Amino acid sequence: MFQGKGGKRMKLREGKRKGSNGHHAMPQKHSDLMTALEEIESREKTHITVALPAISEKKVAEFLKNMGFQWREGISLLISYGLSDKSEEELEQLKLERELDLDRLSRAYAPMRFKTYLYSEENCALTMNLRSMLSENQALKRALEKGGLGNCFPKDEWDEWDEPTVESYYRKYVFRNQE
Amino acid sequence: MVDIFLDHPTDKKFKQHIATRNIDESQALAEVLERGLANYWLLEFKRLKENYHHIKPLYDEFKKENETLNKLEEENENLKKILENRLQTKEKACSKAKGANA
Numbered sequence: 001m002f003q004g005k006g007g008k009r010m011k012l013r014e015g016k017r018k019g020s021n022g023h024h025a026m027p028q029k030h031s032d033l034m035t036a037l038e039e040i041e042s043r044e045k046t047h048i049t050v051a052l053p054a055i056s057e058k059k060v061a062e063f064l065k066n067m068g069f070q071w072r073e074g075i076s077l078l079i080s081y082g083l084s085d086k087s088e089e090e091l092e093q094l095k096l097e098r099e100l101d102l103d104r105l106s107r108a109y110a111p112m113r114f115k116t117y118l119y120s121e122e123n124c125a126l127t128m129n130l131r132s133m134l135s136e137n138q139a140l141k142r143a144l145e146k147g148g149l150g151n152c153f154p155k156d157e158w159d160e161w162d163e164p165t166v167e168s169y170y171r172k173y174v175f176r177n178q179e
Numbered sequence: 180m181v182d183i184f185l186d187h188p189t190d191k192k193f194k195q196h197i198a199t200r201n202i203d204e205s206q207a208l209a210e211v212l213e214r215g216l217a218n219y220w221l222l223e224f225k226r227l228k229e230n231y232h233h234i235k236p237l238y239d240e241f242k243k244e245n246e247t248l249n250k251l252e253e254e255n256e257n258l259k260k261i262l263e264n265r266l267q268t269k270e271k272a273c274s275k276a277k278g279a280n281a
Contacts, residue, residue, distance in 0.1 A: 045184040048204070052181045056209045063216055075183050075212070081222045082215030083192040091221055098224040105224075109231050112238050119241035126248040133251055140258035147265050153258075158251050169244075 124173040130166055134158060183208070 052060075064074035086094070126133075137158065144153070171177050185193060197207045 045186055046190040048183050048185065048190075049180050050183065050208050051205045052212075053205070053209050056212055057181060059216065060212050063219075072182070072184055075181070076185065076189070078212050078215030078219065079183065079185065079193065079208070080189050080215075081218055082211035082213070083189060083196060084214075084218065084222055086218070086222070086225075091218060094221045094225055097228070098221060101228070102224060105227055105231050109227060109234075112231070113234055116234055116238045116241055119238070119245045123241060123245050123248060126245075126252065130248070133248075133255060136255050137251060137258070140255060140262060143262055144258060144265075147262075149261065149265070156251070156254065157247065 120173060123169075127169045127173045130169055134161060134166070181208075 060075065060078065061071075063078075064071060067074065069077070137156075141153065193207065193211065196211065197204060200207065200210070202210070
């Protein structure tokens with residue numbers, strides 16, 4: 001049933017291969033993007049060739065096909081799930097949580113993720129204009145104060161914003177670094 | 180024969196699994212895949228939950244800051260309108276005064 005013990009194992013270390021002059025070798029030309037992506041993904045990974053019982057292979061192949069997974073991507077995910085440290089009790093607990101929460105979470109997650117992306121993009125555009133918006137705001141308020149309308153407006157939170165505050169917006173939305 | 184590519188932590192766990200269960204790689208892979216298939220939806224749910232809890236605070240923060248930045252932009256437009264109205268009123272008053280003087 002099983003074709004021999006073990007199988008073939010080899011480490012792929014193409015990412016570390018260097019040219020003879022010590023510089024990185026020129027990347028090999030790829031005929032298509034998928035091959036290139038697969039090669040990049042398999043760098044630093046252990047490649048194993050194993051015999052799998054036909055029934056298991058069929059079951060896995062059918063599952064991956066139905067789920068729209070590429071073989072390489074899907075089988076790695078199934079293996080990592082199969083090797084999960086979760087005990088039977090934890091899985092049972094997860095099953096209960098799933099029954100209770102799946103609808104709510106799956107309905108909320110995708111729109112929330114998309115809106116987060118949209119806010120991040122819009123905030124990036126607004127932040128790039130932030131310094132000029134703040135100085136315009138101060139100038140307008142000064143002009144209205146001179147005209148005797150200074151007391152008509154409540155204090156705004158941006159009245160207190162200093163350069164580090166503006167910089168933190170830049171780091172977060174323009175440079176995408178929240179540190 | 181199937182080709183699989185494992186990252187280092189998963190490969191390490193797989194080797195441990197083989198050693199603990201004292202079985203060959205083929206049998207181990209069949210077992211692991213069987214467990215992976217059985218628990219796929221539960222572990223996908225776990226991942227969804229983790230992603231949700233990771234994104235939720237970001238969503239709240241980005242939304243709040245978006246409202247503030249938009250409020251600032253809106254306020255500038257309103258203040259400009261008020262200032263323009265004030266200027267127009269003043270100009271009208273000036274021309275009226277000039278007309279009366281003439």
